[in-house]
């Protein structure tokens with residue numbers, strides 16, 4: 395059998411290594427969804443962690459944002475590594491995994507990442523009070539008054555069994571108060587989220603223990619960012635002819 399000269403064999407060895415490396419890089423790119431970047435990011439808080447006290451203490455915000463929210467984002471990225479989604483957005487992951495028993499872990503972490511990012515934007519220091527403009531008109535027309543809306547919202551929070559979320563949503567153009575259990579999200583049900591309060595115990599137990607209604611009432615009275623809610627409503631309106 396003819397043997398290759400030593401220098402040619404070294405060249406072949408190097409070529410083989412390069413080919414293997416190229417395939418490895420391609421494989422890793424495929425595994426990361428083609429673009430190499432993570433789908434989920436930890437969105438920065440639009441205020442400092444102690445800015446919502448005393449309604450939400452810095453301790454609660456620290457655990458909620460740094461541990462719970464960051465944990466959902468990290469796990470959602472780990473679980474979606476190698477999966478392909480149109481647009482590579484959190485919304486696309488939620489849409490593709492909703493109702494799929496085999497994808498429950500992906501859905502739960504993706505939805506929790508999205509729900510938390512949305513929830514934190516629904517709050518602001520010195521918020522609360524009553525909304526104005528179209529949002530106020532629609533609340534009055536739908537629920538009778540803002541006071542009646544708040545009563546309905548806090549009752550829904552009280553009645554949500556176990557962990558979950560309370561939402562103000564648009565359902566086919568009409569306002570509605572709905573709850574979702576655990577990680578579930580209105581996005582998975584064709585509803586447009588406008589406002590939410592997290593009623594998992596980690597959201598309030600350090601500050602309120604079992605007094606969930608007091609927590610929700612205080613959020614509505616002191617932290618609700620109605621400007622953000624009005625902006626969501628505006629975005630959801632059909633374009634004017």
Ligand SMILES: [Fe+2]
Pocket residue numbers: 458462510592594596597
């Ligand atoms: Fe939470």
